Amino acid sequence: MAKKISRNDETKLVSGGRNPKENHGIVNPPVYHASTVISSTLKSWRNRDPMNDIVYGRVGTPTQRALEEAVALVEEGDRAITTASGLGAITVALTSFTKSGDHILMTDSAYFPARNFCNNVLAKYGVETSFYDPQIGAGIADLIQDNTTIVYTETPGSLTFEMQDIPAIANAAHERGAVVLHDNTWGTPLFYKSFQMGIDVSIHAATKYIVGHSDAMLGVLVTKEKHFETLFKGFRYSGQHAAPDDCYLALRGLRTMSVRLNQHQENAIIVANWLESRPEVKQVLYPALESHPGHELWKRDFLGASGLFSIILDKHYDDIALGSMLDHMDLFAMGASWGGYESLILPGSPPRTATSWDPQGTLLRLHIGLENSDDLITDLDKSFTRLKTK
Ligand SMILES: Cc1ncc(COP(=O)(O)O)c(C=O)c1O
Structure with a gap:
């Protein structure tokens, strides 16, 4: 069972980015809709600092800043940047640290559109x-080239849930001057x-657990x-913009994220x-289970497990x-995305080039959503009966 998250984190989730005193005592940071932001003097116009001030709606309003402050606080980063979607956050990060002639090392288990962006755009x-x-763990050292500027990681991997030894990978990458990006x-x-x-x-697809209610697209x-x-410049050059209403929804979602995640985890462990x-x-591919090959890494590095995992059926079934x-x-409904309150199920075929994937x-x-776990099991039980009687 996962370690209990610290009280400190729960409190940070509730209080981060809020400043009622500056805002008529109102509890929640308000939604600022803005394109134009007026400078009161020529001097202040000339001295605008987009990294730190509010200068133009696309680059951020106090609503975006409130969300950025709260997420950075919880994750123990210094600063954050909001983008239009999770994929937007991935592309900003990838373009910020590369130029023509550079090389990226990307995990074979990365979210498919991240691979797509590298293969088809970069x-x-x-x-x-x-x-x-x-x-690969520390073995990544053998693959790092002189022109490798990014080592891209995702643990557990999309669809297949392999765990990565991130500290070992990060050590090797830093020794050769590459930055480590992580979904x-x-x-x-x-x-x-x-x-x-x-x-x-x-990198966060805040669309998932941060928003938590399947009603907004956002990256952080x-x-x-x-x-x-470097990252802020990449963001600014890209024209990325996170809508203030969506940032408001993400801030609202963030306040309850610990309660929701703990329940997702509890339900997921029961169902798994x-x-x-x-x-x-x-096979059940869920790192929180002892049977998972990466369970020890999960126990070492994670404070909990979210509600997303895969299963391998006993054979290949036709449509x-x-x-x-x-x-x-x-x-259970079929639909892209995850991290909302509802349960979802989808078939998947992981693309592979560096490793083989043939689970037969x-x-x-x-x-696994926030429904009652007995009801979810009943739904799955009936679905297996239909699968087997076809
Ligand atoms: C692991 C992962 N990263 C990033 C994304 C992209 O997020 P968005 O849909 O907000 O662009 C997704 C979406 O499914 C995802 O599963």
């Missing part, structure tokens, strides 16, 4: 990406303290002072254990059988 501008075995969407600022692990830039980048300016006992399931299973579920069974990714 490649056009002369940035080469090679993919590495997520479980921390699964770990969240609460359950994975990126900067204690040696990460330089932590968290970093230390050392890399902030049940799934492990089922003959239709060959007729899978449709019969998935089309008629009461609670259909992969289903489940997000």
Whole structure:
């Protein structure tokens, strides 16, 4: 079972980014809608500092700043930047630390659109990406080239949930002067303290657990002072902008994130254990389970587990059988994204180039929501009956 998160973090989630005294005593930071921000003198116009002041709506209003301050506080970073989506945060981070002729090392288990961006966009501008075995650990040192500027990590990996030894990877990367980017969407600022692990830039699809209610798209980048300016320039040049209303929703979500995540975790462990006992399931890929090959790393590095995991069915099923299973579920719905209050289920096929992936069974990714776990199990139980009678 996961370690209990510290009271300090819970308090930070509730109080971060709030300043009622500056705001007529109103508890929540208000939504500022803005494009133009007026300078009162020519001198102040000339001296505008977009990194620290409010100068133009696209670069941030007090609403964005409140969210950035709160997320950075919880994750123990110095500064944060909000973007239009999680993928927007990934692309800003990747472009901020590369130029033509540079090389990126990306984990083979990265979120698919991150691979896509490297292969289809950065490649056009002369940035080469090679993919590495997520479980390589310190062995990454052998793959780092003189022109490697980024080592990109994600633990656990998208769909396949391999755990990465981030401190070992970060050590090797730093020895050769590369920055370590990390997609921390699964770990969240609460359950994975990126900067204690040696990460330089932590990337969040805030669309998931930070917003937490499946009703806004948002990304957040968290970093230390050392890399902030480079990242901020990349953000500013890209035209990325996080809508103030969505930042407000994310701030609202953040206040309850610890309560929600603990419940997601509790439900997920119950459902994952049940799934492990089922003959239709060959393997449950959830790092919080002792049976997971990366369980020891999860115990060492994480303060908890979120509600997303995959299962491998006992064999490959065709779409007729899978449709019969998935089309008629009461609670689990099919849809992209995760991290909201609701349970989701989707088939997935992880793309691989550096490693092979052949589990000899259909992969289903489940997000375990905040419904009652007995009801979720009943829904899954019925779905297995439909799968097997097709
Ligand atoms: C691990 C991970 N990172 C990033 C993203 C991208 O987030 P967004 O949908 O907000 O662009 C996702 C979305 O599913 C994700 O699963």
